[in-house]
Amino acid sequence: MRWDALAVGLRVGGHRGASAVAPENTMASFRLAAAAGADYIELDVQLSADGEPMVYHDETLERTSDGEGRLDRMGAAELERLDAGSWFGPRFQGERIPGVTEVLTWLEEQHAIGATFEAKGAGTGARLATMIAASPVAPRLSICSFDVLELRAAAAVGPGIARILIVDRDDRNADLVAAARDADASGVNVPWDWLDAGAVARLHAAGLLVAGGTIGLDALPRCLSLGIDLVDSNDPGPIATALRSLGDGA
Numbered sequence: 001m002r003w004d005a006l007a008v009g010l011r012v013g014g015h016r017g018a019s020a021v022a023p024e025n026t027m028a029s030f031r032l033a034a035a036a037g038a039d040y041i042e043l044d045v046q047l048s049a050d051g052e053p054m055v056y057h058d059e060t061l062e063r064t065s066d067g068e069g070r071l072d073r074m075g076a077a078e079l080e081r082l083d084a085g086s087w088f089g090p091r092f093q094g095e096r097i098p099g100v101t102e103v104l105t106w107l108e109e110q111h112a113i114g115a116t117f118e119a120k121g122a123g124t125g126a127r128l129a130t131m132i133a134a135s136p137v138a139p140r141l142s143i144c145s146f147d148v149l150e151l152r153a154a155a156a157v158g159p160g161i162a163r164i165l166i167v168d169r170d171d172r173n174a175d176l177v178a179a180a181r182d183a184d185a186s187g188v189n190v191p192w193d194w195l196d197a198g199a200v201a202r203l204h205a206a207g208l209l210v211a212g213g214t215i216g217l218d219a220l221p222r223c224l225s226l227g228i229d230l231v232d233s234n235d236p237g238p239i240a241t242a243l244r245s246l247g248d249g250a
Contacts, residue, residue, distance in 0.1 A: 001039050001040050001078045001112060001113060001114030001140045002029070002114075002139060002140070002141045003116075003139070003140075003162030003186075003187075003209065004044065004139075004162065004186075005229075006204050006207070006208075006209060006210075006229060007073070007084075007204055007227060007229065008229075008231065009243075010220075010223060010224055010229065010230070010231065010243060011019075011037055011039040011040065011229065011231075011233075012037075012038055012141060012169065012226060012230075012231055012233055012236050012239045012240050013033075013038055013040040013041060013116065013223065013230060013232045013233070013236065014029070014032075014034075014036070014038040014040070014041045014229070014232070014233065014234075014236045014244065015214045015232035015233055015234050015236075016029060016031040016039055016042060016043060016044065016057065016234070017029025017030045017031075017032065017033045017043070018030075018033040018036055018038075018233045018234070018235060018236060018237070020230060020234040020235035021025060021124075021235060022087035022088065023064060023084055023085045023087065023089075023092050023095055024064060024070060025043055025055045025056055025057055025064070025084070025097070025098075025126075026084055026092070026095040026096070026098065026209045027045055027095070027098055027102070027103075027106065028083060028085065028095050028157075028242050029248060030043070030103065030106065030220060031155065033113075034084055034110060034113045036235075036236050036237030036240055036246060037218075037236065037240030037241065038113065038237075038239060039112075039113065039114060039115060039187060039232075039237040040114035040115050040116060040140070041113065041114075041115045041116075042115070042116050042144075042232050043055050043103065043116075043117055043118065044056060044057040044118045044120050045048070045117050045118060045119060045124050045125045045128060045202045046059070046071055046072065046098055046120050046121045046124065046153045047072060047121055047122075047123055047124060047127070048071065048072065048074060048075055048076040048079055048087060049072055049073050049074055049075050049234070050075045050132055051123075051127075051170065052075075052099055052100075053099065053101075053124060053127055053128060053131070054077035054079055054100070054195070055056040055097060055098045055099065055100060055103060056071055056079075056096055056097055057083075057120070058070070058143065059071060059121075061074075061082065063087075064084055064087055064088075064104070065082045065083060065087070065097060066082055066083045066086065066087075067079070067198040069118065069192075076099060076134070079097045080096050080097060080099065080170055081096070081226055082097055083095070083096070083192050084096055087108065087224060090240075095210075096217075097249075099156070100117065100128070100131060100144065101131070102185045103115065103122070104131060104132075104135050104137075106139070106197045107135075107137050107140065108135065108137050110135060112140075113140070114137075114141060114142070115140065115141050115142075115221030116141070116142045116143070116144045116164065117141070117142070117144070117148040118144050118145060118153065118166075119143055119144070119146075119147060119151070120144040120145070121149055122149060122150075123153075123157055123167070124145075125143060125149070125151060125152075125153040125154035126150075126153040126154060126156070126157045128143050128153075128154060128184050129143060129153070129154040129157035129158035129161055130158070132158060132161050133157070133158040133160075133161065140159065141161070141162075141189075142161065142162035142163065142164055143161060143162070143163050144163070144164040144165075144166055144211075145163075145164075145166060146165075146166070146168065148165070148182060148183040150151065151183045151184060151185050152184050155184040157231075162186050162187065162209065163183070163187070163188065163190050164183065164186070164187040164189050164209065164211060165180050165183040165185040165187070166186060166188075166189040166247050167174025167188055167189065167190040170189065170192055175202060176188050176190060176199065176208075176246075177201075177202065177203065177206045177248035180203075180206070180208050182224075185208075186207075186208065186209060187208050187209025187210065187211060187229075187230075188203060188208055188210060188211065189211035189213060190210075190211070190212070190213065190224065191212070191213040192212030192213055192215060192219055192222065192223050192228060192231065193219075193222075195210070195212065196225055196226070197225070197226055197227065200226050200227045200228060201227070206229070209229050209230065209232070210227075210228050210229050211228070211229065211230040211231065211232075212226070212228040212230065212231045212232060213231065213232065214231070214232040215233055215239070216233065216235075217233075217239055217242065218237050219231075220242055221245060224233075
């Protein structure tokens with residue numbers, strides 16, 4: 001997985017891992033995404049009360065763990081003791097909220113799979129850039145965010161790390177090239193159904209990676225025809241299988 005490669009074919013990521021078949025943002029979900037053939041995983045990062053980057057989507061804990069209250073009011077050790085799997089099903093009882101350090105260690109043990117870390121809270125962009133820059137698998141890793149300030153902070157710390165601006169879902173008419181330049185981003189993530197082939201070509205001509213948001217299998221033909229570089233999926237296995245079949249000439 002390389003984040004500096006444009007127009008080399010569609011690559012599929014596991015959105016919060018394989019979140020359709022496992023509890024999102026857990027190691028079980030990431031392992032299942034890798035086993036299903038995903039090229040990379042997408043995961044969300046927020047800081048604990050003691051400043052540790054933790055892999056979790058929501059600001060509050062109730063939806064996907066047995067914790068209560070705001071994540072940023074608990075220390076990392078407390079967060080890691082919570083059950084983040086039982087809500088999804090008994091098979092996943094005991095899954096924990098991982099820290100970014102644990103995910104990076106796991107990625108270093110993999111042969112090819114990459115990751116994009118979504119900076120979701122203040123201070124996460126710079127902290128992620130510091131950790132990624134120190135990783136031996138840094139070329140397989142990127143940072144994404146809706147937050148322009150977090151991407152700029154990441155660029156200041158690790159200018160060689162790929163940075164993807166997630167375009168505001170309320171601004172369909174945004175100038176994507178200008179928005180990427182303003183955020184000091186090397187790519188944009190925009191809903192695939194907002195794009196046409198001309199827009200993708202303009203973004204590529206500007207040297208920008210193009211991600212098409214989160215898709216199901218039904219959107220795959222359109223994404224391929226547009227020449228999009230990356231898509232996420234809650235269930236990356238069927239899409240990865242379809243792409244392998246196309247590569248085999250099917």
